[in-house]
Amino acid sequence: MTDYLFYPGCSMESSAKSYYDSLMAIREPLGLNLQEVDDWNCCGATEYVGISLTPAYALIGRNLALAHEQVTTSKTLVAPCSACYLNLAKADHYMAERPILGERVNEALSAGGLHYNPGSLTIRHLLDVIINDIGLDAVQKLVNKPLKGLRVAPYLGCMVPRPDYDKRWSDHEHPNELDRLLKALGAEVIDFPLKTHCCGGHMTQISPSTAFELIRRLIHSADQYHADLMVTVCPMCQMNLDAYQAETNRYFHTNYQMPIVFFTQLMGLAFGIDARQLGFGSELVDARPALTRIGVELPEPEPAKPKGKKPKRSGLPMPGDEEVN
């Protein structure tokens, strides 16, 4: 077993539950021992730093300080969410690069009886740990149901390969790590040109037309390459591409049905774990048609609405649909 400190992040408890469930299902075969940081708080996403600097970094600093206090064996802190990972890495990096920031963060932390010396922890993303610590050979040995015949688009998004303070990725714009992992699982991996392009981030909330265009580009490209589904490593990317796909379709009068799943879910399938334990079925764009291609059958999802309440929508555009801006 390899030990790590684990920072799940808020999404893993709600919108990205399938990421959490599938990670929990594969951690034992992988020999991942994840020690969750006790009483961790939100990382502030991309919002807090846009409001004020020192509080934003103190918010992240509390997580780093708690994690360091709770070190038993490993000093590596693993985050599965790209935004959490970058925020933790950034705080660790900038507290050292700009000593005045480090001092002020520590002064704030000391009000709560905490302290963090930048550099005392190594911050890494889950995918990096699986590929570089566990290794593709070990992963391949666990594969007993290869994903043969499944065409996948490897989608990494932004904040894992960039800015990449520790130079862990093969390239900032076209890294091949996720491709190699998916190939090790037996999948047919397309050479996805937009693999590190933006999913829209929080633009779905503040400038929908900007977000819809970014979402459209990604899904359109994966569709052009005849991908059966897209694979993500980040709860935000999954949320934007999956949950906002219908709204994007309405906005552009398109009809994409591109399932978006987490890499951990596909690892679980390849390891022969029951799909229901891996959170399949919680995606809004149904992944079942894609999964039947590799012989995975899932039961019909439970009815979306309570009985007796028939949805009014006919599938035709609603009057309010165009008024997104």
Place this chain on the structure above:
Amino acid sequence: MTAQARTIKQVIPKSGNNPNLRFLEEVSAATAGVARLEMCIQCGTCGGSCPSAADMDHTPRMLFAMIRAGFREETLSSNTPWMCVSCYHCVVRCPQDVHIADVMYTLKGMAIRAKLYKDSTAPDFSQTFVDMVENYGRSYEFGLATRHYLKHFPLRLPGMAPMGLGLLNKKRLRVTPRQIRDIDQLKTILARAKELEISS
């Protein structure tokens, strides 16, 4: 002359006492790392790499020239920082290692404090998010989304209802917030951090 350039009315300040002359220093001081803004060579790689440049009032390159020229008001009322999606494409491509994404965060905060950015949608979203985090220690997507959409996108709600119901039905949306155990400790830390704010 482009339409964008024509909108910049302010002339380069002459007086040595003009606070705008120190605008670049101010922006750098309020940025997390070493901003390196003064190193910008105006090559335009940032704007050319930007996925949301089409929706920006000024490209990042132009904004940095404005900062150096002391165009405080124009800079802080520009929508550019708010259109930044934090994708870091410009950051890894910049030949001068300017911390572009972090400068954008800095400018957002400065614009809010100077009350210069007119569209409240983005600042409100960030503030609502921060309010939730300060109260619970965790993000609270359900509360955030309902509060934000009711205020800023009421017309989007009918179209979004199926998605919201879908997320609820698939248990991907928690209706009640979750609070961390030692919220008092977090509140104490954040209160102290606010007193220590670097830019103030």
